[in-house]
Amino acid sequence: MSSNSQMSGDAQLQETVAETAVAAGVIGCEMADIAGTIEDLRALAHSQSQRFSNVGSDVGAIVMANQQIRTGAQQAAATARGARDRVEQSLNAAVAQIEAGLSSVSTALGEAVEATNHIAQIALQTRMVALNASVQAAHAGAQGSSFAMVASAVRDLAGQIQHSSKTIAATLSDLSSTVRSVASAGSDDSAAHPTGLRASVAHALGDFHVQFDDVAQRIEFLASSADQSASECAKVDSLVRSMAAEVTSIEKSIDGAAKKSQHLLSVAERLIEVTAASGAQTDDTPFIECALSVAAELAELLEQALSRREISIEALFDDRYTPVANTDPLQHLTRFVTLTDRLFTPIQESVLEWSDRVTFCAAVDRNGFLPTHNRKYSKPQTADAAWNVANCRNRRIFNDRTGTAAGRNTKPFLVQTYRRDMGGGNFAILKEVDAPILVRRRHWGNLRLAFRPSV
Numbered sequence: 001m002s003s004n005s006q007m008s009g010d011a012q013l014q015e016t017v018a019e020t021a022v023a024a025g026v027i028g029c030e031m032a033d034i035a036g037t038i039e040d041l042r043a044l045a046h047s048q049s050q051r052f053s054n055v056g057s058d059v060g061a062i063v064m065a066n067q068q069i070r071t072g073a074q075q076a077a078a079t080a081r082g083a084r085d086r087v088e089q090s091l092n093a094a095v096a097q098i099e100a101g102l103s104s105v106s107t108a109l110g111e112a113v114e115a116t117n118h119i120a121q122i123a124l125q126t127r128m129v130a131l132n133a134s135v136q137a138a139h140a141g142a143q144g145s146s147f148a149m150v151a152s153a154v155r156d157l158a159g160q161i162q163h164s165s166k167t168i169a170a171t172l173s174d175l176s177s178t179v180r181s182v183a184s185a186g187s188d189d190s191a192a193h194p195t196g197l198r199a200s201v202a203h204a205l206g207d208f209h210v211q212f213d214d215v216a217q218r219i220e221f222l223a224s225s226a227d228q229s230a231s232e233c234a235k236v237d238s239l240v241r242s243m244a245a246e247v248t249s250i251e252k253s254i255d256g257a258a259k260k261s262q263h264l265l266s267v268a269e270r271l272i273e274v275t276a277a278s279g280a281q282t283d284d285t286p287f288i289e290c291a292l293s294v295a296a297e298l299a300e301l302l303e304q305a306l307s308r309r310e311i312s313i314e315a316l317f318d319d320r321y322t323p324v325a326n327t328d329p330l331q332h333l334t335r336f337v338t339l340t341d342r343l344f345t346p347i348q349e350s351v352l353e354w355s356d357r358v359t360f361c362a363a364v365d366r367n368g369f370l371p372t373h374n375r376k377y378s379k380p381q382t383a384d385a386a387w388n389v390a391n392c393r394n395r396r397i398f399n400d401r402t403g404t405a406a407g408r409n410t411k412p413f414l415v416q417t418y419r420r421d422m423g424g425g426n427f428a429i430l431k432e433v434d435a436p437i438l439v440r441r442r443h444w445g446n447l448r449l450a451f452r453p454s455v
Contacts, residue, residue: 295435331395368407
């Protein structure tokens with residue numbers, strides 16, 4: 001084969017590889033966008049599934065509450081009826097006892113009046129006898145003087161008894177009249193006393209019946225409403241469970257699509273790596289070469305810091321991440337943060353000036369911890385967590401798919417394509433080259449260089 005033919009073949013191969021790299025880049029970007037959309041759908045489906053589950057639990061609780069209301073209402077109605085009956089019985093019994101007591105008292109008072117009248121009559125008769133005895137004693141003269149004194153005393157005592165008997169009789173008569181009035185007022189048959197005791201009790205019981213019946217009807221209505229609500233809730237519960245099952249099924253389907261999209265994205269990324277490793281010049285080549293160069297430069301700076309004993313090997317590989325209080329998102333500190341702030345910042349900032357397509361350039365350790373970011377992403381945190389997410393990205397651990405892969409990469413370089421949330425519902429497709437940083441032949445982490453694709 002002639003040298004011209006060989007050169008022509010090499011050029012054709014290079015062109016084919018370059019075209020393949022472009023195609024792989026297009027596929028990668030499209031797959032990153034699709035994967036991001038599917039991830040959004042999966043998050044939405046998971047959220048909807050969770051909401052349906054919560055709604056199902058709430059509806060079930062409402063159904064149970066309605067059942068408890070119905071049971072409680074029935075018990076309340078039964079209790080109300082029982083209370084009404086017991087009150088009615090008690091009032092009737094009390095009135096009967098009062099009436100019986102009044103009748104007994106009236107009888108006793110009558111007997112007492114009769115006895116008092118009888119005593120008064122006896123006293124009158126005694127007084128008359130004493131008066132006659134006094135007359136007879138006067139006729140007897142001196143022989144009847146002592147008898148006259150006794151007759152006089154008896155006459156006086158009889159007068160006193162008669163007076164007292166009249167007083168007692170008057171009192172008993174008044175009391176008897178009062179009792180008869182009360183007893184008469186308590187008689188249902190007494191049309192002349194409509195406000196009597198039994199009539200009053202009967203009237204009160206009538207109102208009592210009306211009020212209790214109204215309460216019972218309201219309670220029954222409440223129980224009926226609870227039954228109807230429970231029935232409707234049961235229908236809703238059945239519908240919600242059916243919809244939840246459908247959403248769960250959709251969520252599983254989306255999970256499968258997400259896995260396939262991630263696999264295709266990985267294939268596209270691998271194809272980009274293979275074409276770049278072939279030596280053919282592609283759109284990604286300058287960024288890959290830059291990432292490799294910067295990673296080597298950062299590794300050398302860390303080696304020199306160890307040699308100058310500015311930091312120990314243990315402190316440089318410190319993975320005890322101390323949370324920073326009152327930060328959202330959560331930030332951390334390690335023993336090497338001060339060193340990386342001093343050594344990494346000038347170099348990482350220079351890469352931003354090298355190309356306006358570069359979005360960020362920052363090193364992460366093997367666990368995805370990013371100690372020192374570009375200045376525009378290292379602002380002091382505020383009370384606005386959403387603002388902090390976009391502007392305070394230093395001192396954070398990125399353990400998402402891209403961040404984890406970037407930290408753990410040990411290949412000569414790793415190319416990743418992903419969709420980045422720019423805030424406000426806007427997304428951007430980015431490519432990223434991750435180049436390992438080796439210190440004393442140990443894997444410290446990777447340099448992450450993200451840039452906007454040309455396609």
